[in-house]
Amino acid sequence: xxxxxxxxPTDLPFxxxxxxxxxxxxxxxxxxxxxxxxxxxxxxxxxxxxxxxxQQIGELLPAGKYPGGLDAFYQSGNILPIEFPLxxxxxxxxxxxxxxxxxxxxxxxxxxxxxxxxxQIELRMQQQLRRLTGLRRLDLAIASNLDLNLLLHLLLEQAxxxxxVDASAxxxxxxxxxxxxxxxxKGLRSSIHSSIFLKLGVGYAGQVALERKRIHIPNLAGSxxxxxxxxxxxxxxxxxxxxxxxxxxxxTLGVLEVFHSSILQPEAEWLExxxxxxxxxxxxxxxxxxxxxLQKSSAELGMAYDATIEGWLRTLDLRDRETEGHTRRxxxxxxxxxxxxxxxxxxxxHIHRGAILHDIGKVAIPDDILRKPGPLTEEEWNIMRKxxxxxxxxxxxIRYLSPALDIPHWHHERWDGNGYPDKLEGEQIPxxxxxxxxxxVYHALVSDRPYRNAWSKQxxxxxxxxxxxxxxxxxxxPEFLKLVQKNEPSLVGWRA
Ligand code: C2E
Ligand code: SIN
Ligand code: SIN
Ligand code: FE
Ligand code: FE
Numbered sequence: 001x002x003x004x005x006x007x008x009p010t011d012l013p014f015x016x017x018x019x020x021x022x023x024x025x026x027x028x029x030x031x032x033x034x035x036x037x038x039x040x041x042x043x044x045x046x047x048x049x050x051x052x053x054x055q056q057i058g059e060l061l062p063a064g065k066y067p068g069g070l071d072a073f074y075q076s077g078n079i080l081p082i083e084f085p086l087x088x089x090x091x092x093x094x095x096x097x098x099x100x101x102x103x104x105x106x107x108x109x110x111x112x113x114x115x116x117x118x119x120q121i122e123l124r125m126q127q128q129l130r131r132l133t134g135l136r137r138l139d140l141a142i143a144s145n146l147d148l149n150l151l152l153h154l155l156l157e158q159a160x161x162x163x164x165v166d167a168s169a170x171x172x173x174x175x176x177x178x179x180x181x182x183x184x185x186k187g188l189r190s191s192i193h194s195s196i197f198l199k200l201g202v203g204y205a206g207q208v209a210l211e212r213k214r215i216h217i218p219n220l221a222g223s224x225x226x227x228x229x230x231x232x233x234x235x236x237x238x239x240x241x242x243x244x245x246x247x248x249x250x251x252t253l254g255v256l257e258v259f260h261s262s263i264l265q266p267e268a269e270w271l272e273x274x275x276x277x278x279x280x281x282x283x284x285x286x287x288x289x290x291x292x293x294l295q296k297s298s299a300e301l302g303m304a305y306d307a308t309i310e311g312w313l314r315t316l317d318l319r320d321r322e323t324e325g326h327t328r329r330x331x332x333x334x335x336x337x338x339x340x341x342x343x344x345x346x347x348x349x350h351i352h353r354g355a356i357l358h359d360i361g362k363v364a365i366p367d368d369i370l371r372k373p374g375p376l377t378e379e380e381w382n383i384m385r386k387x388x389x390x391x392x393x394x395x396x397x398i399r400y401l402s403p404a405l406d407i408p409h410w411h412h413e414r415w416d417g418n419g420y421p422d423k424l425e426g427e428q429i430p431x432x433x434x435x436x437x438x439x440x441v442y443h444a445l446v447s448d449r450p451y452r453n454a455w456s457k458q459x460x461x462x463x464x465x466x467x468x469x470x471x472x473x474x475x476x477x478p479e480f481l482k483l484v485q486k487n488e489p490s491l492v493g494w495r496a
Pocket of ligand 5: 358359440444
């Protein structure tokens with residue numbers, strides 16, 4: 001068991017400073033053993049009682065990210081950023097963003113802030129992206145007219161991974177006999193049973209098909225009627241059941257059933273995704289039956305993707321305190337400028353996405369740096385300059401964003417080669433990114449920042465001009481000035 005560390009009332013150094021600068025402070029010996037900890041934020045103190053769940057710093061360092069364990073700390077120089085979860089007495093998970101540093105030759109100290117609020121949003125957005133990516137895979141399979149059996153299995157697989165649920169089944173309805181047949185299942189103990197037929201109105205699935213309505217039984221034990229249990233469920237021990245009708249063009253084509261071993265208390269979003277899966281199932285069946293070619297509304301899917309991007313954007317704005325309008329204006333201006341510079345139309349959507357997401361890597365930058373009201377120290381700059389690389393890390397797994405990576409990756413490169421992270425120079429930097437940089441810096445300068453007040457537009461324009469050939473592509477700046485002049489003729493003092 002634990003070593004019964006408690007919040008001992010010994011004096012930590014600079015008690016009051018600690019309280020104002022961290023929500024959780026942990027003191028360790030130089031080998032990483034946890035000596036004591038202190039929760040300072042009142043909302044946390046009441047959530048955690050007694051023991052600290054970790055005994056060694058190694059338990060806080062995810063193995064993949066810090067393969068060297070504590071050595072990673074010693075190699076990092078002075079400060080190691082660590083993100084870790086803590087489970088409160090009531091079972092809730094809190095997330096902390098900590099910095100590990102030396103307190104004395106024999107002691108280390110970990111200052112941490114409660115970032116639960118942000119982390120939850122981040123996890124939720126990741127969940128949504130995973131679901132959209134899964135849906136995309138399904139749509140591609142449907143569009144390529146795969147065999148119906150394969151499609152149905154793929155669909156159940158996505159339900160298992162993305163909802164997630166323990167088991168699922170898909171029944172097809174024969175419109176002449178009005179019988180349901182089990183066409184595919186996943187996670188069920190007994191193997192396939194094409195000889196199983198259910199009558200309309202009989203059992204849960206039969207009721208779903210007859211009434212064309214979702215049935216949700218949170219606890220089967222409480223409501224079990226044996227005749228509601230088809231043969232393929234009789235060896236099973238599921239707790240929750242949801243059945244949905246598969247309907248297209250007014251016809252009932254089948255039933256999608258999902259089962260879970262514990263009680264499902266799905267949120268609206270979860271149910272919505274289940275409905276979407278059922279909709280895809282109906283389309284797949286309809287296609288297979290009628291050999292109709294799928295007129296996939298890729299526009300609709302595009303909208304779902306963009307809604308997700310918007311979600312990311314709001315996550316970031318919440319932290320950076322940039323106005324949402326700012327990022328959007330930068331993105332719109334970038335697209336206009338890129339178009340004026342001759343960038344192909346098909347690329348503009350990717351450029352727009354890249355521009356919207358350009359600072360997404362800042363989600364990983366701690367608040368005390370991101371919102372610092374003054375200049376950054378060398379140490380803090382080292383962390384801040386990682387935000388382009390972090391963006392690449394976040395976005396790379398999302399295949400539909402791969403054409404949109406340039407801007408997040410290289411928006412802090414400079415024409416003269418003195419930027420970061422790769423010190424690209426001149427035309428090594430993609431044109432779309434060179435265009436973006438001008439728009440981003442202009443809008444950054446005319447906005448309030450935690451570290452300075454907004455500049456006047458006039459002053460910002462002078463700066464852009466002055467940085468031509470240094471930060472900025474000399475080919476882009478005149479186009480930028482033209483655009484600004486078109487919108488606000490008095491500002492530029494320069495004629496086309
Ligand atoms: P950001 O605030 O969105 O700024 C984007 C870019 O606009 C900056 O990239 C820089 O090229 C330009 N820019 C913004 N404000 C100024 C300014 O006052 N003077 C000049 N000459 N240029 C400016 P950079 O420098 O690589 O900074 C990247 C990010 O680092 C900034 O994004 C901001 O989040 C943060 N940052 C930069 N300087 C400071 C600072 O002094 N204090 C704090 N707390 N954060 C800073
Ligand atoms: C889940 O996290 O899988 C269910 C909650 C939801 O996303 O609505
Ligand atoms: C987006 O991907 O951010 C929206 C697409 C657009 O409006 O160009
Ligand atoms: Fe940036
Ligand atoms: Fe920015």
